Amino acid sequence: MLLSEQTYKRIDREVAKFPPDQKQSAVMAALQIAQDETRWLPPEVMQDVADYLGMPAIAVQEVATFYNMYNTKPVGKFKISVCTNLPCQLSGGEKAAHYLKHKLGIDYRQTTADDQFTLVEGECMGACGDAPVMLVNNKRMCSFMSDEKIDALVEELKK
C-alpha cells in the first residue's frame, strides 16, 4: 500500500460506479487520482493500482502509456500543456507557446533546472473558443493566454 488512505478512499468511490466484477473500469480514474498524489506514475505505483483493482500490472501500464495525460516519466511541480492545434494556432496558440518557452527557457518535453515547470504540447482540449489555452497539471484550464496573462500565471505558480 504505497498511497495515502485518502487516495484509496477516492479510488473506492470510483470503483463503486461499476458492477462488482468490473473493477478494472475504475483504472482510468485510479491512475488519475494516484497521479494527484505522486505527480508521476513510476512502475511501483502502477503495480500498486493493479493490485488494488485486481488486474495485471501490464494492463495498467498499457492504460498509463496509451492516454497522454498520465505522466509516465518524472515531471516538474507544474506541468503546463499548451494547445497549438489549428483553431488555437489561428488565434495565437503558437505565439503563446513560443513566449512561454522563452520565458521558462525550456522546449517541449523539458523541465526547468529547479524542477518547477515542465512544458508539453497538448492536443485539442475542447476549448478552442478560449484560445490560446493552457492546462496546468491536467486540471486547471487557463483561457485567453496573452503574454501578460502568461506572466501572471508563472508568477503565481512560482510563489
Place this chain on the structure above:
Amino acid sequence: MTSLHNRHIKPLILAGLTGDNWGLEEYVKRGGYASLKRILTEGMTSDQVIAEVKASTLRGRGGAGFPSGLKWSFMPKNYAGQKYLICNSDEGEPGTFKDRDILRYNPHAVIEGMAIAAYAMGVSVGYNYIHGEIFAEYDRFEEALEQARAAGFLGDRILGSEYSFQLHAFHGFGAYICGEETALLESLEGKKGQPRFKPPFPASYGLYGKPTTINNTETFAAVPFIFQVGGEAYAALGKPNNGGTKIFSVSGDVERPGNYEIPLGTPFAELLELAGGVRGGKKLKAVIPGGSSVPVVKGDLMMATDMDYDSIAKAGSMLGSGAVIVMDETRCMVKALLRLSYFYFEESCGQCTPCREGTGWLYRMVHRIENGQGRIEDLDMLNSIADNIQGRTICALGDAAAMPVRAMIQQFREEFVYHIEHKHCLVPAYI
C-alpha cells in the same frame, strides 16, 4: 463565456444561461425536468417516446448525424440482462467546444435527456464519458448528478414510478480516439482505447458485451426540449430531415469566437455575422465547416451555403460536430494542413497499419513541403497515401486523417505547387 451572449437564434439548450444558473433549482425554473415528469406521470410507452424523437428528426450532434430516434429503436426490447446508456462527452475534435459549455452551463439538460432516453430503451445504468482535459466540467457534472439524485430525478423509483436509472460520470485522460464509440467502450472497460470491429454494433454488443446506446452530449441535451415543444414543432425549427437547432462552435479568424445556437438551415453568412465577421475586416478565404476532419470549403462557396447536414454535404463537406473553423486571406493552407496532419499522426491509436504508418507519412511529407524540401510528385503521393488509408481501417480516424489532405490539395493546389517551386509561402503573413 463563449456561450453566454444573446447572439443565438431561437436557442433552446443555451437559452437564458448566465453561467451561474446551472443548478437544479434554476433549471427547474426554466421548465427543466417537466418533460421527464410528464412522460412518467402520463405513462407514455417506450414506443411513444421513441416516436416523438423520430418526429423531431433529431440527428446525432457528435459528428455522424445519424437519426437518434432510429438509433434508439435498435436496442433490443425484451433483453433480460443489463443494458447500458452512454453519453459521449469526449469532445476532442479540433474546433469543437460546445459540449464543454453544455456541461458547465446546463448539465441538467443532459441528465434529463439521458433519463428520458434510458426510460425509452428500458435501460437502468448509464455513464457520461467526459473529455479528460475539461476536469472542471467533470466535477461540475458530478455535482449536478448529486443534485438530481437528491431531488429524485435519478436513482431508484424515479418520481415514485417503477422506473429506476443510475447515472455516473467517467473521465478520459487524453486520447482523441475515445470519441469513437467503440474505443470509448474499451476505455470505459479500463483498457486502451482501441476501436472494435463493427458489426457487431453496440446495440447488440456494447459495454461489457451488453446492448448499449451511445449518443453525443448535445443530442441528449436536445431531448427535453423536444418534449417541451413537441416533436413536430422541434423539427419545424429547422429544415426537413434537418430538424431543430444546432450549436455551432465558431473559431479561428472571427471577431467573436464562440458557440452559437441557431436553427439548422440558417445561412452560413448569418452565422458569420453573429460571430462578428472575419477578424480585422479581412476577406474570407476558407472554412472547415464541421471539425478538423472534414473537407475544407472555399469561402465563396461557403457564403452561399446553409448550415444543415444536407446543404453542407452538397457543398462537398460535412456538418460533422458543428465546429466551424474560419480562415482569412492571409492564411497559408500548407501550414494549416501541417498542423492538422500532425494531430492525426499523434492521435492514431496504432491498431491498423494503414492509419498508424500512413498518418506519419502524411505528416512528414506535408512537413517537407512546408519547409521547402517538397517535390512536385509529392502531391500525387499524398493523394495515393490518403487513398490507401481511407476505407481500410477499423474506425473513421483513418478517414478523418485522409479527408483534409485530399480536400486541401484539391481546393488549394496552386498554393502547394507554389510552396514546392518557390520554397516559401504564396501568402505573405505569419499564421
